[in-house]
Amino acid sequence: METEKIKETIHMISDENLDVRTITMGISLLDCIDSDSTVACEKIYQKITTKAKHLVEVGRQIEVEYGIPIINKRISVTPIAIIAAASSDKDYFKYAKTLDKAAKNLGVNFIGGFSALVQKGYQTGDLKLIRSLPRVLAETDLVCASVNIGSTRSGINMDAVAEMGKIIKQASERSFMTNTKMVVFCNAVEDNPFMAGAFHGVGERDTVINVGVSGPGVVKHALEEVKGEPIDVVAETIKKTAFKVTRMGQLVGTIAAERLGVPFGIVDLSLAPTPAVGDSVAQILEEIGLEQVGTHGTTAALALLNDAVKKGGIMACSQVGGLSGAFIPVSEDAGMIAGVNSGSLNIEKLEAMTAVCSVGLDMIAVPGKTPAETIAAMIADEAAIGMINNKTTAVRVLPIQGKDVGDTVEFGGLLGHAPVMAVNAASSAAMIQRGGLIPAPIHSFKN
Amino acid sequence: MKAILTTIGKDQVGIIAGVSHFLAEKKINISDVSQTIMNGYFTMMMMVEIQEEQTEFTTLTRQLDELGKQLGVEIKIRREEIYDAMHQL
Incomplete structure (x- = not known):
């Protein structure tokens, strides 16, 4: 009986919010x-x-x-x-x-x-x-x-x-x-187990079990042990932690698939925050050494985090899929909310962060009066980042009728609450009204 | 099936007796045991073997929960595979 390992596992589950998200x-x-x-x-x-x-x-x-x-x-x-x-x-x-x-x-x-x-x-x-x-x-x-x-x-x-x-x-x-x-x-993926974006792709088997594991708290805790060490030690620590978390997802997925008599698909290791204390992706970035998420260095820290999570996860299970990386939904993450409230984090910075994380502008409340064309233009910007960088990007912006910058909106449960964020007031309408198709980028022609 | 039973709480008289008495009553065999005091907390880990046909896991978990409350400790039981999976390839 390896008591140290048992203790570590129990600690991750009881104190660091390690869970199978879905x-x-x-x-x-x-x-x-x-x-x-x-x-x-x-x-x-x-x-x-x-x-x-x-x-x-x-x-x-x-x-x-x-x-x-x-x-x-x-x-x-x-x-x-x-x-x-x-x-x-x-x-x-x-x-x-x-x-x-x-x-x-x-x-x-x-x-x-x-x-x-x-x-x-x-x-x-x-x-x-x-x-x-x-x-x-x-x-x-x-x-x-x-x-x-x-x-x-x-x-x-x-x-x-x-x-x-x-x-x-x-x-x-x-x-x-x-x-x-x-x-x-x-660039939506066909085997994503996470909502709201999950769908079953047409290239998939008839029925399949996919598992999403999470655990930002576990990663943050592991990083507390390597304060002041070089950044490559940070990457290595995240990788090892991601490995352990993903192993658990692999186990749960295998057992679930077996008991349901359905093939096991993929494990999606996504650090998905919840509003609970200590379950925040923003706080991991702050643990790496940022006073507050959103400041200079945030994009680099997130890039490192996202990549190390994938590397740890890939070795740990038979098939990694879905979005695997770090999610940065604003309303669901206590650290992100604090960043917005202090003025350190804004939509422009979040957009930059989406170029290096696994998703996009997620759970962002904007004023109800925001024009449809501005929302469309935000979608276009995110899609451009995804298209050019060969990655998935997603937009889940929430215009809140009757609310403006400075107000807060409460969604409840895992969705948390969000400060209404400022959007650029200059119009994008003429561009959006053109319609048509932005051609595929030159590097998509790989055949 | 093999499972790991962990008991954590404030040290006091009768914890080991209470837990092992309960397991004996249920005819659950203890195959390994380790016990220490960590930061003033009593910490015990037991590897136990459960005859699947005899004991329903949900009931067992609930009973252990109640026993933990009586003894003033937290008792958890988990199948062994979760510990192996996380630390071994």
Whole structure:
């Protein structure tokens, strides 16, 4: 019995908030396509509730037997714009309601995949799905949506960017919570277990279990032991810690997959903060040596963190996937909120940080009066960073009606609270109104 | 199945007796034990072997929780694989 190792594991779980953030079952709905939407929805409901029947139960069993918290049990499905395209429905609200009902019946936390992939243009179902979004997000509880508007291989669909600016604005007028359940991507990945951006890619197996592990607190604690050491020691420490955390994800995923009789997909090791004290990515950056997140050096520290996390994770499990890296959602991270409140962290700096972390502008509250074109332009900027750097970028900005810079908005639970941040007041409207496609970059032509 | 049972809390009379009595009652075999005082806290780790058909893990966890409250310590049980997985390839 190796008591030191046992102590270390227990310490990580009890005191440093190490957890399995999510077990996500990916389910293909390609075999549910039907030109009659009622038949399709019935097939969808049956398939999801059959395949994921034991998901929550197995998650709980593992939690008890291994003493590791599993925060979320989720489902991701094939992008609904593809599944619903065969029907002649004018909007896809019915499909969203079906997903919501299935998720509630199963007791899962979220269901993702009310999605469209429009990086190069719209197929029949895409625009219908996009235009259903404000209502879907407002009138369902557990459905998460995503739209991929760009990729390194195909460029950026600026028509879709403009459309998404309008959609986000319309959704915000229905409720301030709607946009927390939607992500706009560039280079979306097909096996992401994290919400709101999870969907089950068409190249995936019929059913698969993906696991997302987290643990910013564990990394911060490990770094407290190497104060003042050279930066390569910092990288090495993060790598080793990431390895241990990912090993646990691999174990949990393997067991879950075995018990559910479903193949195991990937482990996504993403340092995902929660509003809980000591569960912050910003505080890791501060532990590296920044007085406050957002100051000069933040981008370099984040680049190091993101890379070291990946390197540690890759060795630790059979297949790494998803987004793997560090998330920087503002509202969900106590350190980020403090950075914004002190004036050290602003949207411009966050944008720079997204060039080196695993996602993008995430959970950022902006004034309700922000024009749709400005939101679209923020999406375009993020997509450009993703497209040029061959990485995933995401935008989850939240215009808050009736609130302005200096106000705070409370989302509750894991979503935390966010200070409303200032956006650049100069207009981007004329550029957004052009529409069209930003061509794929020269380095995408690798064949 | 092998599991690791950890008991952490303020040192006092009867902790080892309480825990091992409980395990004996449940016919759970203790195959290894290590005990120290760390920073004034009593810390005990036991490797135990549980006959899966005899004991339901959820019930066992709940009973150990209650026992911990009676003894004024925190008792946790986890299957052994989690410790192996994290530190070994």
